[in-house]
Amino acid sequence: MTRVGVALRLVVCALAFALLAGPHWLALRFGERRGWGLAPALFHRVFLALFSVRVTQSGTPPRPGEAALVLANHVSWLDIIAVGSLRPLSFVAKSEIAGWPVIGTLAALQRTVFIDRARRGATATVNAAIGDRLARGELVVLFAEGTTGDGTRLLPFRSSLVGAARAAIQARGADGGLDRIRLQPLAITYPRRNGLPVGRAERPEIAWYGDMDLAPHLALFFERGPIDVHVVWGQPIAFEAGTDRKAVTVQAEAAVRAAMKGPGAMQGHAGVPGHAPARPLPGLTDGTAAA
Numbered sequence: 001m002t003r004v005g006v007a008l009r010l011v012v013c014a015l016a017f018a019l020l021a022g023p024h025w026l027a028l029r030f031g032e033r034r035g036w037g038l039a040p041a042l043f044h045r046v047f048l049a050l051f052s053v054r055v056t057q058s059g060t061p062p063r064p065g066e067a068a069l070v071l072a073n074h075v076s077w078l079d080i081i082a083v084g085s086l087r088p089l090s091f092v093a094k095s096e097i098a099g100w101p102v103i104g105t106l107a108a109l110q111r112t113v114f115i116d117r118a119r120r121g122a123t124a125t126v127n128a129a130i131g132d133r134l135a136r137g138e139l140v141v142l143f144a145e146g147t148t149g150d151g152t153r154l155l156p157f158r159s160s161l162v163g164a165a166r167a168a169i170q171a172r173g174a175d176g177g178l179d180r181i182r183l184q185p186l187a188i189t190y191p192r193r194n195g196l197p198v199g200r201a202e203r204p205e206i207a208w209y210g211d212m213d214l215a216p217h218l219a220l221f222f223e224r225g226p227i228d229v230h231v232v233w234g235q236p237i238a239f240e241a242g243t244d245r246k247a248v249t250v251q252a253e254a255a256v257r258a259a260m261k262g263p264g265a266m267q268g269h270a271g272v273p274g275h276a277p278a279r280p281l282p283g284l285t286d287g288t289a290a291a
Contacts, residue, residue: 001225006222012046013050016043037088040084044084045085048082053227053228055082056229056230059235062184067137068236069183073188074149076206083188090139092114092130093107093114094114094116094117095116131164132168134164134181144157144249157250157253179241180239182239185236185256188231189230189231190229194224205217234255
């Protein structure tokens, strides 16, 4: 993709943001829950279409309006755009991101829950905030590794914020309105680029992890061409008041690890169904854009 092509696409993204930001801010300001998630999902879809990123999904996603705490692996900044395009949802992220130029603003408009890892008691505060959203029937995505990986191996899932599911049950349990929360394993993979399988040597061009600088990584993203993202929704895990959060976190990690290995690994895995046929998101069936 040429520099002119990139610039034109970024201009279109900026125009889309300008059109969507006002109504979205009003929805947030006046507590209009039916509208708060639409603008971010539409913006993400515009970005994906402009930059030739095709997203497909398979498995058993939550029903529309069903609360779920999603436990996902984390490969790249592109994960947020790909998953955010699927439906209205919010993320959990480290507090430093709130201060990043542009990205911090976008994260805030996505209603991201920020956690200050250096502050004692932050986990309890964030669990309460996430629990409140779950109790209201929302979808919250937690990158459970706590950092990005190279897309080849999966880091151990952290269980501390999974306690938010219990906080949601406690918030609504007194009136009998909520006795369990859906924990949703989610695997994010990048199987193909330019129509060809992604090899180990190419994964650093897609994955953003360790001490990689963002600017050179973005330049490679713009330069190297179309990417396929495949999202696998594992079989849900019921979290109840007496559930061991560490045990279910390990179960979710195993489901994501199996999904990352491909359809063959999913078959016969306890608690995780085989892949359903991949289906492109509405509006992104082609995934290409003219230069």
